[in-house]
Amino acid sequence: MYLTTDPVELGPLLQTVQSPGHGGIACFIGAVRDHHGGRSVIRLEYSAYGPMAESECARIVGEAESQWTCRVALKHRIGRLAIGDAAVAVVAASSHRESAFDACRYVIEEVKRRVPIWKQEYFADGTVEWVGAGEAGRFAGGEPGSELVTNQGISEQ
Amino acid sequence: MPTTATATITVRVLLFAGYAELLELDDTELVLQSPATIADALDRLRSLPGGQRLPPKPLCALNLSQAPVNTPLKAGDELAVLPPLAGG
DSSP, X not given: XXXXXXXXOHHHHHHHXXXXXXXXXXXXXEEOOSEETTEEEEEEEEEEOHHHHHHHHHHHHHHXXXXXXXXXXXXXXXXXXXXXXXXXXXXXXXXXXXXXXXXXXXXXXXXXXXXXXXXXXXXXXXXXXXXXXXXXXXXXXXXXXXXXXXXXXXXXX | OOOOOOOEEEEEEEEOHHHHHHHTOSEEEEEXXXXXXXXXXXXXXXXXXXXXXXXXXXXXXXXXXXXXXXXXXXTTOEEEEEOOOOOO
């Protein structure tokens, strides 16, 4: 399972990818930031389309592992998170550092582009907004998320 | 004379995040005249309260895979209407 409501920790992820042949291990953690657009954020709440998020994460990990001959571990937390909490973690292990860094970068970028996860920001001024929804939480056509995204890149619908 | 019954299909529609808030709905079934596409389902959603605020071409997934709005629907399909993604 790639989604979890539990705290995300690197240790267990490292254990799943470490092996004697892996000389380079790259880790990325995406943590909850206390500001956005110059405003103070007090917490985030993540939600997901669970079955599709799981299948898309598996696809992304598979792509990275076949492209760079590496092992990848990935966890994304769902639910209410506090400032500083790890929201997502990627660990990529390979023979050498170049492929580990490349695979790690690929996975986090593709997660952000393709996995159906949403976050709601709770601001210190009491307002609550969906990230990516535009001003005042309004949705408009033509935003990044309204593009059709595939592993070959982005194509307009 | 025999009458020709209009064929219909029933699809499940899931809405998430801000879109679920717009329509105050996160899981529903739509009965559509066949043949129908994702665009037809979106038109039906726009006729519901709050639905007119959906964007012209929202990101959609059909049976867990992203799909363009001209994709044909069949009975039993699961259509998800996805707001701009914001994981990570």
